[in-house]
Amino acid sequence: MSSAAPPSATASPAAVVAEKVSKVFFSGGQPVWALEEFSLELEPGSFTCIVGPSGCGKSTFLRILGGLEERTVGEVTMPDADHPIPAAFVFQEHGVFPWMTVLDNVSFGLRMTGVPAREREATARDWLRRVRLEGFADSYPHQLSGGMRQRVAIARAFATGSPVLLMDEPLGALDAQTRMLMQEELIALWEQERKTVLMVTHDIDEAIILSDRVIVMSGRPGTLRADLTVPFARPRSFDNERSAEFGELRARIWDLLREDVRTAEETA
Structure with missing residues (x-):
C-alpha cells in the first residue's frame, strides 16, 4: 500500500500555536501550577497525541486551546483565518x-x-x-x-x-476490544479528512498507532519532556505493533514517563 505524504512544514501556517502557556489554580488559598511554559505547534492536517502522568495538565492544556479555560500567561493562536469555526471537542464520556x-x-x-x-x-x-x-x-x-x-x-x-479537533481521552471509557475497533475507525476517518487533531491519551500504544507525533509531558507542573516523531508510514494498521520499532518507541516513552507516573500515584 502507498503511504500518504506527511503534512509539509512550509506549505501553510501552523494550525495551532501555543507559546509558553502556564496555568495556575488556587487550592486552599495556595497557588498550584498545572502548566508551566508549555509550548506546542501543530501543522495543518497532523495528528498529535499527548501522554503524561495523571494531573500533569494535559486536559487543562486542551481546554485552554479550545477556549474552555483561561490561561494564566502565554499565547495561543490558530492562524488559519479561512476557518473561523471554533475547535471541536470529543470528551471521554461521549459528551452527547x-x-x-x-x-x-x-x-x-x-x-x-x-x-x-x-x-x-x-x-x-x-x-x-x-x-x-x-x-x-x-x-x-x-x-x-x-x-x-x-x-x-x-x-x-x-x-x-472545524479544521481542528481536540480529543480528551475519547476512547478511554471503552472496553479493550471496542477501543481497538474505534481506533481503526478513527484512523480511517482522519485519513479521509485530514483534520488537525490533538488527542490526550494515557495509552502509549494508542498514541503510537494513531499519531504523527507523541508529546510527552512531565509531572505537575506540566512541561514538555519530549517531542517524538512516530516513524510509521500511513495508512496505519495494527501490524505496526509487531515491529521492533514499535516496541522500542513504546519503551522510550515509558522510560520518560515512569518516574513521574510513580510520583503521581504516590501523591494522589
Whole structure:
C-alpha cells in the first residue's frame, strides 16, 4: 500500500500555536501550577497525541486551546483565518446530549454556527452513514452501546467543519476490544479528512498507532519532556505493533514517563 505524504512544514501556517502557556489554580488559598511554559505547534492536517502522568495538565492544556479555560500567561493562536469555526471537542464520556436524538446530536454544532436546517440535516446524515449509524438517526443515546455513543460524538466533531479537533481521552471509557475497533475507525476517518487533531491519551500504544507525533509531558507542573516523531508510514494498521520499532518507541516513552507516573500515584 502507498503511504500518504506527511503534512509539509512550509506549505501553510501552523494550525495551532501555543507559546509558553502556564496555568495556575488556587487550592486552599495556595497557588498550584498545572502548566508551566508549555509550548506546542501543530501543522495543518497532523495528528498529535499527548501522554503524561495523571494531573500533569494535559486536559487543562486542551481546554485552554479550545477556549474552555483561561490561561494564566502565554499565547495561543490558530492562524488559519479561512476557518473561523471554533475547535471541536470529543470528551471521554461521549459528551452527547441524552435528551436529543442521534441526528440532532450530530447536527448540534452546525446549528450553533447558523447552518440552515436542511443543510445541517444532510451533513449529519452523511456523517451518520460514515460512522455506520445511519439506522439510528431517531434513537436516543441511552439506546446505544458505549462504542456507538462515542461514534456519535466523533461524527459530531467532524461534522462541524472545524479544521481542528481536540480529543480528551475519547476512547478511554471503552472496553479493550471496542477501543481497538474505534481506533481503526478513527484512523480511517482522519485519513479521509485530514483534520488537525490533538488527542490526550494515557495509552502509549494508542498514541503510537494513531499519531504523527507523541508529546510527552512531565509531572505537575506540566512541561514538555519530549517531542517524538512516530516513524510509521500511513495508512496505519495494527501490524505496526509487531515491529521492533514499535516496541522500542513504546519503551522510550515509558522510560520518560515512569518516574513521574510513580510520583503521581504516590501523591494522589
